[in-house]
Amino acid sequence: MAEIRARGIIIKQSDYGEGHRMLTVFTEEYGIVKAVSYGVKKSKSKAAASSQFLCYGDFDFYKGVGKDIMTINNIDTLDGFYPVSEDIKKLSLCVYLADITYCILGMNNPDSRMLHLFLNSVYALAYRDEPMDKVKAVYELKMMSIGGYSPQLNACVSCGSNEVYAFDLLKGGSVCRACGGKYIVKLDKNLYRALDYIIYSDDKKMLSFNASDGLMKLICKIAEQYVELQLDQKFSSLDYYKTMLTM
Numbered sequence: 690m691a692e693i694r695a696r697g698i699i700i701k702q703s704d705y706g707e708g709h710r711m712l713t714v715f716t717e718e719y720g721i722v723k724a725v726s727y728g729v730k731k732s733k734s735k736a737a738a739s740s741q742f743l744c745y746g747d748f749d750f751y752k753g754v755g756k757d758i759m760t761i762n763n764i765d766t767l768d769g770f771y772p773v774s775e776d777i778k779k780l781s782l783c784v785y786l787a788d789i790t791y792c793i794l795g796m797n798n799p800d801s802r803m804l805h806l807f808l809n810s811v812y813a814l815a816y817r818d819e820p821m822d823k824v825k826a827v828y829e830l831k832m833m834s835i836g837g838y839s840p841q842l843n844a845c846v847s848c849g850s851n852e853v854y855a856f857d858l859l860k861g862g863s864v865c866r867a868c869g870g871k872y873i874v875k876l877d878k879n880l881y882r883a884l885d886y887i888i889y890s891d892d893k894k895m896l897s898f899n900a901s902d903g904l905m906k907l908i909c910k911i912a913e914q915y916v917e918l919q920l921d922q923k924f925s926s927l928d929y930y931k932t933m934l935t936m
Contacts, residue, residue, distance in 0.1 A: 743783060782824070786825070789916060824896065826908050841862030842856075
C-alpha cells in the first residue's frame with residue numbers, strides 16, 4: 690500500500706457509484722492525480738464541502754495493494770474560493786481554465802508553475818475582482834507558453850525575417866508580409882507590446898497592464914483562437930461559459 694500527502698486543488702469532479710465522487714486534483718508534488726472520495730455525497734458526510742471543485746488544501750491519498758484507483762482519506766482545506774463558486778459566470782470560466790490545464794498537462798506530470806498560475810488566476814477572480822475576459826485571455830496565453838506553445842514575436846516564425854507584420858494563430862507567432870497565412874491578425878505597436886507583456890512578464894504581475902476596450906477584445910479573440918488552433922480542440926466548457934455570459 691502507499692500513502693501520500695500532497696497540496697493541491699480540485700479541478701474536476703464526477704459521480705462515482707452510489708454516494709461517492711471521483712476527484713481530479715492538481716497537486717504540486719505529483720501533478721494531476723485522480724482519486725475517489727467515498728461516501729462524500731451522503732447527507733451526513735463531513736467531507737462534502739472539501740470535495741468540491743476548486744477546493745484547495747492538503748490531501749491524504751491512499752492506494753491499496755492491487756488497487757488501480759487511489760482513495761482520499763482526508764482533506765485539510767486551505768481555501769474554497771467561495772466567491773467564485775457562488776458566481777456561475779466565474780465558476781464556468783474556471784471550469785474552462787481547468788480543462789485547458791488538463792489538456793496541456795495530462796496525468797502525473799508535476800509542474801509547479803502551472804499550478805501557481807491556475808491558483809493565481811482563481812484568486813484574482815475570487816478576491817481581486819479582476820475582469821473575467823482579462824483573466825481568461827492572459828491565462829490562455831500564459832498557460833500555452835508554459836506548456837510548450839509559446840508564440841515567437843520578435844521575428845517571422847516562418848523565415849526568420851525581422852519584419853513583423855502580423856500574428857499568425859496557426860503558425861504560432863509573428864510573420865512577415867510574405868509569410869502570412871489564413872489565420873493572421875495585423876500587429877500594431879500596442880498589440881505587440883500587450884502580447885509581449887502577457888507572454889514574458891513575471892507570472893505574479895501578469896494582470897498588471899492596461900489596455901483599451903478595443904485592444905482587450907482583440908487580445909481575447911487572439912488568445913481564444915490560439916488555444917483552439919494550437920491544441921486542435923474545441924472545449925464544451927468554453928461554449929457553456931459563453932452561454933452563461935448572455936444570461
